[in-house]
Amino acid sequence: MKTIKNKTPGLDKNKQPINSHNKKNNNRQNDSVEKINNAGKLWQVTFDSIPDMISIQDKNFNFINVNKAFEKTFNINREELKGKKCYEVVHHSLCPVSNCPLAHTIKDNEQHTEIINEPRLNAYLEVTTSPFFDENGNLFGAVHVARDITGRIKTEEKLRANEENLKKHVDEKIEEIKKSSAYNRSLLEASIDPLVAIGQDGKITDVNKATEIVTQLTRKELIGTNFSSYFTEPEKAEEGYRKVFADGFVKDYPLTIRSKSGETIDVLYHASVYRDSSGKVQGVFAAARDITERKKADELIRLANAYNRNLLEVSLDPLVTINAGGKISDANKAAELATGVSREELIGSSFSSYFTEPEKAREGYQKALSEGYVVDYPLTILNKSGGTIDVIYNASVFRNDAGEIQGVFAAARDVTELRKAEERTKNYMKELERSNKELEQFAYVASHDLQEPLRMVSSYTQLLEQRYKDKMDSDAVDFINFAVDGANRMQILINSLLAYSRVGRKMGAFAIVDSHSLIGKALFNLNPIIEKSSAVITCEDLPEIYGDETQLIQLFQNLIGNAIKFCGEKRPLIHISVKDNFFEYVFIVNDNGIGIEPQYFERIFVIFQRLHSRSEYEGTGIGLAICKKIAENHNGKIWVESEPGKGSTFYISIPKQEPGI
Numbered sequence: 334m335k336t337i338k339n340k341t342p343g344l345d346k347n348k349q350p351i352n353s354h355n356k357k358n359n360n361r362q363n364d365s366v367e368k369i370n371n372a373g374k375l376w377q378v379t380f381d382s383i384p385d386m387i388s389i390q391d392k393n394f395n396f397i398n399v400n401k402a403f404e405k406t407f408n409i410n411r412e413e414l415k416g417k418k419c420y421e422v423v424h425h426s427l428c429p430v431s432n433c434p435l436a437h438t439i440k441d442n443e444q445h446t447e448i449i450n451e452p453r454l455n456a457y458l459e460v461t462t463s464p465f466f467d468e469n470g471n472l473f474g475a476v477h478v479a480r481d482i483t484g485r486i487k488t489e490e491k492l493r494a495n496e497e498n499l500k501k502h503v504d505e506k507i508e509e510i511k512k513s514s515a516y517n518r519s520l521l522e523a524s525i526d527p528l529v530a531i532g533q534d535g536k537i538t539d540v541n542k543a544t545e546i547v548t549q550l551t552r553k554e555l556i557g558t559n560f561s562s563y564f565t566e567p568e569k570a571e572e573g574y575r576k577v578f579a580d581g582f583v584k585d586y587p588l589t590i591r592s593k594s595g596e597t598i599d600v601l602y603h604a605s606v607y608r609d610s611s612g613k614v615q616g617v618f619a620a621a622r623d624i625t626e627r628k629k630a631d632e633l634i635r636l637a638n639a640y641n642r643n644l645l646e647v648s649l650d651p652l653v654t655i656n657a658g659g660k661i662s663d664a665n666k667a668a669e670l671a672t673g674v675s676r677e678e679l680i681g682s683s684f685s686s687y688f689t690e691p692e693k694a695r696e697g698y699q700k701a702l703s704e705g706y707v708v709d710y711p712l713t714i715l716n717k718s719g720g721t722i723d724v725i726y727n728a729s730v731f732r733n734d735a736g737e738i739q740g741v742f743a744a745a746r747d748v749t750e751l752r753k754a755e756e757r758t759k760n761y762m763k764e765l766e767r768s769n770k771e772l773e774q775f776a777y778v779a780s781h782d783l784q785e786p787l788r789m790v791s792s793y794t795q796l797l798e799q800r801y802k803d804k805m806d807s808d809a810v811d812f813i814n815f816a817v818d819g820a821n822r823m824q825i826l827i828n829s830l831l832a833y834s835r836v837g838r839k840m841g842a843f844a845i846v847d848s849h850s851l852i853g854k855a856l857f858n859l860n861p862i863i864e865k866s867s868a869v870i871t872c873e874d875l876p877e878i879y880g881d882e883t884q885l886i887q888l889f890q891n892l893i894g895n896a897i898k899f900c901g902e903k904r905p906l907i908h909i910s911v912k913d914n915f916f917e918y919v920f921i922v923n924d925n926g927i928g929i930e931p932q933y934f935e936r937i938f939v940i941f942q943r944l945h946s947r948s949e950y951e952g953t954g955i956g957l958a959i960c961k962k963i964a965e966n967h968n969g970k971i972w973v974e975s976e977p978g979k980g981s982t983f984y985i986s987i988p989k990q991e992p993g994i
């Protein structure tokens with residue numbers, strides 16, 4: 334309830350009594366009322382035409398008069414009100430105790446304005462109660478002017494409710510903004526990228542933790558300082574944020590931050606302007622990305638690329654890359670030299686056009702594309718000047734990170750010299766073969782033809798000895814004996830030479846032979862000396878091989894014979910085994926004999942080379958030379974491992990495949 338205390342203007346109880354003629358006593362009050370009521374019809378009309386409710390009561394709460402608006406509102410006739418107390422008609426919860434506007438007025442003789450809720454009318458009334466006084470200046474009663482302000486109150490209530498809703502909404506929004514800005518702040522702080530807000534004047538207005546870390550300065554130290562002062566190139570930094578103000582943003586703007594201690598960090602800036610709600614640019618928001626590691630990696634890649642490029646360029650082999658369409662996509666210096674065409678011209682041209690056989694070249698890279706690689710693919714490069722280079726190509730596909738084929742990497746090896754060398758070797762071999770044949774022929778012819786005269790020398794010397802033995806002194810007999818002995822030795826040597834030359838000349842047809850039976854036949858031939866020496870010969874399971882049976886028997890016979898012969902004082906123990914070396918068999922003949930010094934491992938296979946005198950061990954030095962020849966006739970090899978006094982082991986390799994296949 335609102336009370337406005339007010340001295341009623343012009344109704345001072347001492348100065349302006351209502352009726353100055355009636356000053357005697359209170360008993361004449363009724364007369365006064367009558368007089369007032371009859372004050373004039375005009376007054377009554379005015380009174381009734383006022384739209385606010387007016388009621389007049391005496392100080393004892395009795396109705397004196399009410400206007401039409403009052404009658405209408407309370408649906409009561411003013412006549413009915415006579416003798417009634419105001420609180421009998423007009424509800425007021427506090428009446429008649431003391432706290433209604435009239436009570437207030439009675440109490441202090443002053444005007445009061447109150448807003449009361451009148452439940453009977455279901456309305457809010459603004460009631461102004463003004464006291465009036467009798468001629469003695471005593472309070473007589475009060476005039477109530479009540480105005481229905483329900484509409485206003487309701488509107489106010491609505492407004493208040495709206496205001497409250499609005500306030501609530503605003504509060505909620507503020508809370509939301511607070512929360513979201515706290516969230517955004519956390520995001521900014523959590524960012525590993527240094528983030529800065531810059532004002533129009535280029536001064537920092539905000540930073541995150543990452544900025545503090547890279548600059549080694551606190552937020553407090555940074556805010557308010559020049560953004561550009563934290564870079565190795567301040568002008569460039571200034572240019573950067575000015576560009577943002579001008580264009581609205583910059584992307585990947587490279588700068589180098591210099592920290593307090595002088596460390597530098599390469600960064601790329603992304604920056605854009607930020608605006609207030611009216612769209613006015615407030616400043617620049619700049620985010621830096623540390624690219625030091627990326628730069629290092631880029632540098633490493635650059636170095637690696639340069640290194641690889643150098644490797645390619647220094648290569649003497651022509652190297653090219655070919656795309657799926659058969660066009661050259663890259664070439665090195667050697668490729669330029671080989672073709673006589675510059676790199677610029679090579680790139681984009683057809684790979685196959687640089688060869689004497691373009692179709693074959695095309696087939697080559699297509700094979701690489703379909704199978705992944707080609708090896709030793711022979712081609713001939715046709716130089717621009719008309720010259721040719723024989724090459725062999727190794728090529729393989731190269732792929733991108735996703736594993737998709739990007740093209741073919743082809744490396745050529747100039748084999749011109751190799752081909753020439755091969756040709757030369759072939760010619761040498763032919764020549765060697767021819768001269769060997771000639772030599773064999775010569776040895777055969779010579780040894781064959783020498784036999785006859787030698788036999789004559791030998792037999793006539795023996796005849797001389799028999800017939801003239803008695804007529805010659807002992808010296809002459811000795812001389813004749815020497816001559817016979819020499820002739821006999823010469824005979825043996827010639828026979829050996831003949832045997833050796835026969836090994837090359839007479840090659841039987843190759844056939845599958847059981848090496849067990851070869852050994853058996855060799856042992857049969859050696860039987861007398863085996864028995865004599867009590868040699869023990871053991872043999873493992875042996876395979877079938879391709880070869881000339883006669884020669885192979887001779888080979889094993891020579892080896893086993895030597896093993897028995899060079900046994901020293903011991904009983905010969907000989908073991909024959911074989912090793913399967915996938916493409917070949919290696920036969921192993923091991924003995925427990927006198928052994929051989931390593932420096933003679935090669936020499937013993939040369940014709941007529943012996944390590945002992947004839948008085949120590951019989952022989953001509955032809956046996957192992959024949960063995961070597963037989964092994965070679967079978968595309969195999971022979972070699973020895975030995976230690977003096979610890980026996981010897983001879984190895985003979987014989988290919989599994991039939992010679993010539």
Ligand code: ADP
Nearest residue numbers: 895896899928937943944952953954955956957
């Ligand atoms: P020869 O047996 O007629 O002397 P070879 O050509 O068969 O001729 O042998 C050459 C030399 O190799 C022999 O004189 C001997 O010194 C040495 N030799 C060959 N086989 C053996 C062996 N099993 N043990 C030791 N020495 C050997």
